[in-house]
Amino acid sequence: MIIGNGLIASLFKDYKKNDCVFFASGVSNSLETDEKQFLREENLILETINMFPDLIFVYFSTCSIYDSTKKESAYVLHKLKMEQLIKNNSRRWLILRVSNAVGNGGNPHLLMNYLVRSVKNSETINVHTKATRNLIDTADIKAICLNLIENHTENHILNIAYLSNYSIIEIVEIMEQYFDKKIELNLIKSGSGYDIEISEIENYFFKNHLDNKEKYLKKILDNYYSDKLCNNIN
Structure with missing residues (x-):
């Protein structure tokens, strides 16, 4: 059973069990402040738990809760509230806090979609020199999630993120190599980042030889942004 039709929901459309x-x-927009949108999610969560009380309720939350600059935002406070709501109302649950997911489609304003679109259009990119982001391929989100379910992981909160963060400059440098194109930058001395603890899932990346940061990002570019800089970013 899948509730939703966005980037994460699409990963599980072929799940048969x-x-x-x-x-x-x-709510997926981290800048959201509309209380109606928050209430819609809350009501849908309770309705879904009541309809399927015996199934594992897998909820996709956010690693943004670790971001000190966002901890008082309406979005983060809402996500924490939903996590507690699930824990209080579901017998069987699995809460997965996801970092910056990169996949086929998604919001055009997501970091990688924005960066590649800017490269495609030869636009100058504003780079916050102190900013870091944790990028993870949606294929790995799916694999890790299914591994957890197969291993009967329930009533647990886990972070789903890559082994380490990328600085924005690091991402741009790798993209320059990948697309063989010089990117014009406007460097802004600002930005922030935060560490994400993933000790319970990090072996997945080592086991699948995904521990090289540069190769991992190039794999993401291969999967979703190769050749014609596909329609994924339009």
């Missing part, structure tokens, strides 16, 4: 609900229909 009837043992869990993948809830990926929540």
Whole structure:
């Protein structure tokens, strides 16, 4: 059972077992402040738990809760509230806090979509020199999630993120190599980042030889942005 139709929800459309609900229909805009949108997600969560009380309720939350610059934002406070709501109302649950997911489609304003679109259009990119982001391929989000379910991981909160963060400058330098194109930058001395603890899942990356940061990002570019700088970013 899948609730939602966005980037994360699409990962599980071919999941055939009837043992869990993948809830990926929540508020996804980290700048959201509309209380109606928050209430819509809250009501849908409770309705879904009541409809499927015996299934594992898999909820996709956010690693943004670790960002000191966003900890008082309406979005982060809402996500924490939803996590507690699930823990209080579901017998079987799995809460996955996801970092910056990169996949086929998604919001055009997501970091990688913005950067590649800027390269495609030969636009100057504003780079916050102190900013870091944790990029993770949606294919790995799916694989890790299914591994957890297969291993009967329940009533647990886990972070789903890559082994380490990328600075924005690091991302741009790798993109310059990948697209063989000089990118014009406007350097801004600002930005921030935060560490994400992933000790319970980090072996996945080592086991699958995904521990080289540069190769990992180039794999993401291969998967979603190769050749014609596909329509993924328009």
